[in-house]
Amino acid sequence: MQLAIIAGGKGTRLRSRIGDLPKPLAPVAGKPLLQHQIEMAAAQGVREIVVLTGYGAAAIREFCGDGSRWGVSFQFHEETTPLGTAGCVLEALDLLADEFIVLYGDTMLDIDLHRFLQYHRQTEADVTLLAHPNDHPQDSDLLAVDERGIVRTILPYPHAEGEWLENLVNAAAYVLTKPLLAAYRGRFRSGDFAKQLFPLMLSEGHRIAAYRSTEYIKDAGTPERLDKVEADFLAGRVAQGRGARPAVFFDRDGTLTASTALVIGLDQLELLPGAAAAVRAANRAGYLAVLVTNQPVIARGDCTVAELRILHNKLETLLGREGAYLDQIYYCPHHPHGGYPGERPELKIECACRKPQPGMILQAADELGIDLARSWMVGDSTMDILTAHNAGIRSALVATGNGGADGRYQAEPTFRTDSAATAVARILS
Ligand SMILES: [Zn+2]
Structure with missing residues (x-):
């Protein structure tokens, strides 16, 4: 299994905490977010990790090193200009395997990667998103899915009053396939998965599955969120999602x-x-x-x-x-x-x-x-x-x-x- 980590985030909102460090190097309980991700993947047998960098590329490369301390091998791709989450994956497509999992470098998570991949294969979807309910659906983009969990549409917030929607949110971890992405490479240069590429894929009839999970995955991109994930980590709530x-x-x-x-x-x-x-x-x-x-x-x-x-x-x-x-x-x-x-x-x-x-x-x-x-x-x-x-x-x-x-x-x-x-x-x- 190959993992890609989008690690190009600038972390402007974390400036007060981490100075010039790129977001994936923000510490949680004394360890960078990125290290938590690498250790989680390595513990599950992942050996190949592609790190997509932008801001702070040199610091991230230096931190990763040759991967030997985790028993993994890294490949790096540095985006030439900020391209958004989907744009940078498309630009790095040559380094990626036919099937791979994408994570965002500013999230704290502990998920069973094999089960996620297994679900993707079973549903025969073109793309599978990790999805979960959250405690603020009214200001989240929501997934409207059918009874089998296939996404019909992505509904951007704000949501109209009296519009009754399922509390199901894209948690920003995906199983993607290279042949499908290759078809977008020439005509989609920059933009994000959730806001641009997935809606485009849906409009063109591709099958996107929502994998509903109760495992821990949270964005840590602001000082408040960083404190929250650290408190969760110290209380054992990050790992407990899998037990x-x-x-x-x-x-x-x-x-x-x-x-x-x-x-x-x-x-x-x-x-x-x-x-x-x-x-x-x-x-x-x-x-x-x-x-x-x-x-x-x-x-x-x-x-x-x-x-x-x-x-x-x-x-x-x-x-x-x-x-x-x-x-x-x-x-x-x-x-x-x-x-x-x-x-x-x-x-x-x-x-x-x-x-x-x-x-x-x-x-x-x-x-x-x-x-x-x-x-x-x-x-x-x-x-x-x-x-x-x-x-x-x-x-x-x-x-x-x-x-x-x-x-x-x-x-x-x-x-x-x-x-x-x-x-x-x-x-x-
Ligand atoms: Zn019954």
């Missing part, structure tokens, strides 16, 4: 959102007080925040998958406005009993995912790498509590929504509390 993490599983209706009606119209979906604070606290403490909700309305034909996605986009948007995000949303579209007009017979089944079955939690544990022994379910019904029991995790029953008064199942929570916010506060304490 098994604890999760808080949230029920939706009556726990995070106000309505308990079976079919919720877009206008009716509102967050309960403290719901965003609950999710945000889980985010900040390094817990994954995962929504698990039964949506038999899909099987009954009362609501389409597309309509449900818009509803969840609204939920993500409302959470995002308060600095909170869900790492993943799981819903069960099934329903076991037939006899509804307009129902979808293929979804009228006894499934393993409809709560109180633990299927969604077990699937999340498998897909997201969750440590169930340290995880919790927060819900407002006995069904949620029984789901937790069935998955072997602890649970908090909240007084909002049903408040446990549904009486459908005999199941005792680990504790009872007022709301999702107080539940998470107690879980974290």
Whole structure:
């Protein structure tokens, strides 16, 4: 596997911290960002790294040396004039392999490069972007993807009020292929991947996949962000993205959102007080925040998958406005009993995912790498509590929504509390 690192950033906004040093040499816990990246790659068996330089090229070359101290070999390309992220990769194309991963030199990250590449190959995409939700989607460029994670369009911010978009952001790590880039070489000289080249590729029918990851990757291009990634590194939050993490599983209706009606119209979906604070606290403490909700309305034909996605986009948007995000949303579209007009017979089944079955939690544990022994379910019904029991995790029953008064199942929570916010506060304490 070959890695390319775009290391030409000038770091104007970091001037107060790093003087004339180029951005990739900004120290995090006593080591340059670039070194963190090189060590992460070398630990995964990467041996070939192409470093794309511009500003501060000599300092970066000198720092890298011949690579022997990490067991890697470097090749360098210095851009003749600032060309933007895509422009500099195109200019260096002769040094690059048929398939390679690109990272930005001003990010702190710890990702499984092999799994990223594997995903790219499986989806047979032309390009694959690492993507994740963030805590400020309203001022981020967002990816609109289809159900299989193929990008339909990149939506630049600002986003219109009342435009309900999925919280999915390009995290600035890509799998790229040389033959595709070669086709742009003559006609695209300078510009960035996210702002120019990817939109152009999409408009020309190329397939860009979004690889949704919960691994750590953050830009460190301002003093505040540099402090944040350093604090995260020292607290072990950078490396933990690749190990098994604890999760808080949230029920939706009556726990995070106000309505308990079976079919919720877009206008009716509102967050309960403290719901965003609950999710945000889980985010900040390094817990994954995962929504698990039964949506038999899909099987009954009362609501389409597309309509449900818009509803969840609204939920993500409302959470995002308060600095909170869900790492993943799981819903069960099934329903076991037939006899509804307009129902979808293929979804009228006894499934393993409809709560109180633990299927969604077990699937999340498998897909997201969750440590169930340290995880919790927060819900407002006995069904949620029984789901937790069935998955072997602890649970908090909240007084909002049903408040446990549904009486459908005999199941005792680990504790009872007022709301999702107080539940998470107690879980974290
Ligand atoms: Zn199901």
